[in-house]
Amino acid sequence: MSGISGEVLYNYAITYGIKILGAIVIFIIGKWVANFLTKMMKKIMEKSKVEPTLSTFLGDMIFIFLMVLVILAALSTLGIKMTSFVAIVGAATLAIGMALQKNLSNIGAGVVIMLFRPFKVGDFVEIGGVAGSVEKISLFNTNLVTPDNRLIIVPNSNVIGNNITNYSAKDIRRIDLTIGIGYDDDIKLAKETLENIIREDERILKDPAPTIAVSELGDSSVNFAVRPWVKGKDYWNVYFDLLEKIKLTFDEKGIGIPYPQMDVHIKK
Numbered sequence: 001m002s003g004i005s006g007e008v009l010y011n012y013a014i015t016y017g018i019k020i021l022g023a024i025v026i027f028i029i030g031k032w033v034a035n036f037l038t039k040m041m042k043k044i045m046e047k048s049k050v051e052p053t054l055s056t057f058l059g060d061m062i063f064i065f066l067m068v069l070v071i072l073a074a075l076s077t078l079g080i081k082m083t084s085f086v087a088i089v090g091a092a093t094l095a096i097g098m099a100l101q102k103n104l105s106n107i108g109a110g111v112v113i114m115l116f117r118p119f120k121v122g123d124f125v126e127i128g129g130v131a132g133s134v135e136k137i138s139l140f141n142t143n144l145v146t147p148d149n150r151l152i153i154v155p156n157s158n159v160i161g162n163n164i165t166n167y168s169a170k171d172i173r174r175i176d177l178t179i180g181i182g183y184d185d186d187i188k189l190a191k192e193t194l195e196n197i198i199r200e201d202e203r204i205l206k207d208p209a210p211t212i213a214v215s216e217l218g219d220s221s222v223n224f225a226v227r228p229w230v231k232g233k234d235y236w237n238v239y240f241d242l243l244e245k246i247k248l249t250f251d252e253k254g255i256g257i258p259y260p261q262m263d264v265h266i267k268k
Contacts, residue, residue: 030073033070124167179223182257
C-alpha cells in the first residue's frame with residue numbers, strides 16, 4: 001500500500017509539477033511579450049504625436065489586457081476551468097463599471113478630446129459659458145485659467161457635451177466694433193478718419209482688407225461697422241488701442257459720439 005501510495009504521489013508530483021512549471025513559463029514569457037508590445041505601441045503613438053497622457057493611458061490599458069490573457073492562459077495550463085472564473089471577472093467588471101459610470105464617461109470624453117484635439121494646452125477657449133486658457137488636459141478634467149487668474153476645472157463629459165469655441169484655432173481674427181456718430185456730424189469725415197486710424201496701425205492686416213461702412217441708422221446715432229483683421233496674439237491690444245484712438249481723434253476733429261441723455265422738464 002505504501003509503495004502504491006508513493007507511486008501515485010510521485011505521479012501526481014510529476015504531473016502537477018510539469019503543469020506548474022508550464023504555467024510559470026507561460027507567465028514569464030507572456031509578461032515579457034506584453035511589456036514588449038506595450039512599449040512598441042507607446043513608441044508608435046509618440047511618433048504619431050498622440051497626447052502623452054493618452055498614450056500612457058492606452059499603453060497601460062493594453063498591458064493590463066494582455067496580462068489578463070496571460071494569467072488566463074497560465075491558469076488554464078494548471079487545469080483550472082475558465083468558464084466560472086471568466087463569469088466572476090465579468091460580473092465584477094460590470095459592478096465596478098456601474099459604480100464608476102460617471103468617471104468612466106469622463107475618461108471616455110478625455111480620450112475623445114485627446115484624439116480629435118478640438119483644442120490644445122495654451123488655447124483660449126469657451127466651453128459652456130466658461131472662458132479661459134487651457135492649462136491642462138487630463139483623462140478626467142480640463143483645467144482652464146480665466147483672464148483674472150481663476151482656475152476652473154471642467155469635467156471632460158461636460159466639455160464634450162457642450163459647444164466649444166476655440167479663439168486660438170485660427171492665426172488671424174476679426175475685431176468687430178460699432179462706432180456711432182451724431183446725425184449732425186459729417187459722415188464722410190468720420191469714415192475718412194476711421195480709415196486713416198486703421199491704415200496707420202501696422203498691426204492691422206492689409207489682407208483680408210478691413211471693412212468700414214455705415215451699418216445702421218439708429219435712434220440717436222449713425223453707426224459704423226469697423227472690422228479690421230489682426231493676428232490672434234494682437235487681438236486685445238489692437239481692440240483697446242483702437243477704441244482709445246478713435247475717441248481721441250474724434251474729439252480733435254469735433255465728431256461727436258452720442259450717448260444716452262434724459263431731458264427733465266419741471267413744471268412750476
